Amino acid sequence: MMMSFKMAIRSISSNKLRSVLTMLGIIIGVMALVVLVSLVDGATSSVTDRILSLGSNMVTVNISDDKGKPVTLNTLKEWTGSVEKLSVIAPYAQDTATGKGKNGNGSLIVYGTTPPYYDIQDLQLAMGRFLKNTDVDNNSYVCVINETCAEELIGYADCVGDTITLDGTRYTVVGVVTNNENSLTAIFSSGTMVAYVPYTSLLRLSDKVSTEITSFYVGAEEESTIAEAEEAITNVLMERFEEDDEAFKVSSQDILEDTMEEITSILTILLGGIAAISLIVGGIGIMNIMLVTVTERTREIGIRKAIGANRKTILMQFLMEAVVICMFGCAIGIFMSWAILQIVTTIVSSMGMKFSLDLGVVLIAVVFCFVIGVLFGLYPANKAAKMKPIDALHYGG
Amino acid sequence: MIILREVCKFYQVGDERVRALDHASLHIRPHEFVSIIGPSGSGKSTLMNIIGCLDIADAGTYQLDGLPIESYSENDLAKVRNEKIGFVFQNFNLIAKLSAEENVELPLIYQGVPKAERQERVRAALEKVGLLKRAKHLPTELSGGQQQRVAIARALVTRPSLILADEPTGNLDSNTSKEIMEMFHELHSQGNTIVLITHDNDVAKQAPRSIHILDGKVTEVEL
Numbered sequence: 001m002m003m004s005f006k007m008a009i010r011s012i013s014s015n016k017l018r019s020v021l022t023m024l025g026i027i028i029g030v031m032a033l034v035v036l037v038s039l040v041d042g043a044t045s046s047v048t049d050r051i052l053s054l055g056s057n058m059v060t061v062n063i064s065d066d067k068g069k070p071v072t073l074n075t076l077k078e079w080t081g082s083v084e085k086l087s088v089i090a091p092y093a094q095d096t097a098t099g100k101g102k103n104g105n106g107s108l109i110v111y112g113t114t115p116p117y118y119d120i121q122d123l124q125l126a127m128g129r130f131l132k133n134t135d136v137d138n139n140s141y142v143c144v145i146n147e148t149c150a151e152e153l154i155g156y157a158d159c160v161g162d163t164i165t166l167d168g169t170r171y172t173v174v175g176v177v178t179n180n181e182n183s184l185t186a187i188f189s190s191g192t193m194v195a196y197v198p199y200t201s202l203l204r205l206s207d208k209v210s211t212e213i214t215s216f217y218v219g220a221e222e223e224s225t226i227a228e229a230e231e232a233i234t235n236v237l238m239e240r241f242e243e244d245d246e247a248f249k250v251s252s253q254d255i256l257e258d259t260m261e262e263i264t265s266i267l268t269i270l271l272g273g274i275a276a277i278s279l280i281v282g283g284i285g286i287m288n289i290m291l292v293t294v295t296e297r298t299r300e301i302g303i304r305k306a307i308g309a310n311r312k313t314i315l316m317q318f319l320m321e322a323v324v325i326c327m328f329g330c331a332i333g334i335f336m337s338w339a340i341l342q343i344v345t346t347i348v349s350s351m352g353m354k355f356s357l358d359l360g361v362v363l364i365a366v367v368f369c370f371v372i373g374v375l376f377g378l379y380p381a382n383k384a385a386k387m388k389p390i391d392a393l394h395y396g397g
Numbered sequence: 398m399i400i401l402r403e404v405c406k407f408y409q410v411g412d413e414r415v416r417a418l419d420h421a422s423l424h425i426r427p428h429e430f431v432s433i434i435g436p437s438g439s440g441k442s443t444l445m446n447i448i449g450c451l452d453i454a455d456a457g458t459y460q461l462d463g464l465p466i467e468s469y470s471e472n473d474l475a476k477v478r479n480e481k482i483g484f485v486f487q488n489f490n491l492i493a494k495l496s497a498e499e500n501v502e503l504p505l506i507y508q509g510v511p512k513a514e515r516q517e518r519v520r521a522a523l524e525k526v527g528l529l530k531r532a533k534h535l536p537t538e539l540s541g542g543q544q545q546r547v548a549i550a551r552a553l554v555t556r557p558s559l560i561l562a563d564e565p566t567g568n569l570d571s572n573t574s575k576e577i578m579e580m581f582h583e584l585h586s587q588g589n590t591i592v593l594i595t596h597d598n599d600v601a602k603q604a605p606r607s608i609h610i611l612d613g614k615v616t617e618v619e620l
């Protein structure tokens with residue numbers, strides 16, 4: 001084994017140009033695989049990081065089957081008062097409504113919720129205030145709108161105290177939230193008009209919303225983690241819904257993030273597949289050269305057989321050569337991928353993206369190269385091994 | 398030690414079936430120095446291939462050291478060649494990429510001899526042929542005579558039962574040929590069994606016993 005390895009190295013280094021050219025196919029293949037997958041990976045992780053930084057302080061709860069014990073605002077209030085680690089809860093329901101102000105009108109998304117929503121969703125006030133508990137208790141017709149909405153409907157951002165109508169009902173604007181660049185809603189629905197009203201108030205506005213709350217956010221208490229809150233709410237709901245975990249869903253990840261992940265995994269498979277094809281092409285190149293090498297070295301094979309090499313020894317020698325070429329190419333390819341990723345990271349450093357070698361894909365590349373080396377080396381090696389010693393000895397005089 | 402009985406070997410040339418060996422029988426005893434002589438086309442190469450276990454007879458039996466070679470598989474034959482036969486070829490047949498000592502070492506590697514012992518035996522073999530100083534040289538850096546001596550060292554290093562030399566002086570000038578032949582005599586005197594195949598009467602005569610082959614038939618066995 002060790003001897004075959006040494007012989008392979010010697011044989012490869014005795015014809016450097018050819019070996020390098022042969023390796024080139026593998027090098028390019030490995031580079032394509034590692035760089036592409038790592039790029040997708042880096043881009044994804046930086047985007048997911050941003051999403052996570054927005055939504056990581058909350059879990060979303062959806063109730064699909066309340067088993068005759070609906071969750072209401074009072075239930076939530078009860079929980080916040082009594083259950084440990086569970087004091088930040090905001091129900092939410094949404095509908096669309098036609099909004100009208102002194103400057104214009106348009107369709108906007110109306111969220112019905114409670115004050116904790118502000119912290120959970122990490123909203124930023126431009127002016128005024130957010131919803132208060134008294135607004136919820138009194139079913140007040142107050143709303144907090146975003147900057148887009150203020151500019152579209154009223155004409156200016158400084159509109160606290162003005163009124164707008166939602167589906168004909170007059171609402172007083174008590175606050176304006178910024179179109180926060182870092183907010184999820186801003187990223188994925190920039191330009192949309194949004195209004196936040198007390199949950200109780202949305203009940204009157206929308207037929208779709210009932211007192212039975214089906215979705216709410218849970219945030220982490222100060223000095224405790226979101227995981228603890230998640231555990232607390234899961235326990236509470238399990239108890240309430242007779243240990244039926246099908247009745248509700250607690251998800252700490254946003255659906256958006258799931259979708260992102262799905263898209264990128266498809267992208268990774270797609271790009272990885274293309275790169276894999278180029279690796280296979282590289283492998284065929286190796287087979288080609290190995291076949292030439294075997295023919296060229298027919299005489300050597302004859303001598304080796306004459307002095308006692310058996311089939312297995314010859315097979316191993318040539319197979320080892322193919323595998324060593326492959327693995328060298330792989331190593332060079334990985335190194336160059338690393339260099340390229342470093343350069344890319346430097347170039348796009350302003351975007352805050354970081355690209356590094358993805359260990360998983362490196363491993364895949366190594367395994368794949370090995371398999372290719374064995375697969376495409378096997379045929380030429382077997383051809384060499386099958387040669388008859390006398391034929392090989394007398395080859396070419 | 399070598400017993401061939403009624404060995405036949407055929408080759409298909411086009412439509413014609415050529416009989417390269419025709420019921421050839423011969424017997425070579427241990428420690429003998431025998432030459433096999435015949436003109437080209439007489440079947441002596443075929444005979445040498447069969448004696449050297451490079452090829453298998455189509456009919457007849459062949460015993461080497463009591464082993465029934467005719468029934469051996471390809472891998473068995475490789476093992477027999479490795480352990481029992483040392484080859485010396487007309488065109489030396491050294492591996493060009495390997496140095497003299499690596500060429501000599503090769504059969505021991507195939508035998509699985511441990512490294513320390515290999516090195517010792519390679520040194521001993523090279524010393525015997527007087528090329529210890531040239532151990533690190535590549536074949537291309539050696540003269541024809543030196544290359545042939547490396548080949549002899551490679552044949553000796555496994556301590557074979559039989560040294561099989563195929564026109565060992567064919568590519569050498571007369572002075573070098575003489576040296577090589579002297580080496581064979583010396584090896585013989587040390588107890589090696591040597592079979593020398595040649596078309597050259599002068600070379601053949603140097604062996605105590607010559608076997609003539611013509612048209613695939615062993616025609617004359619003289620002592």
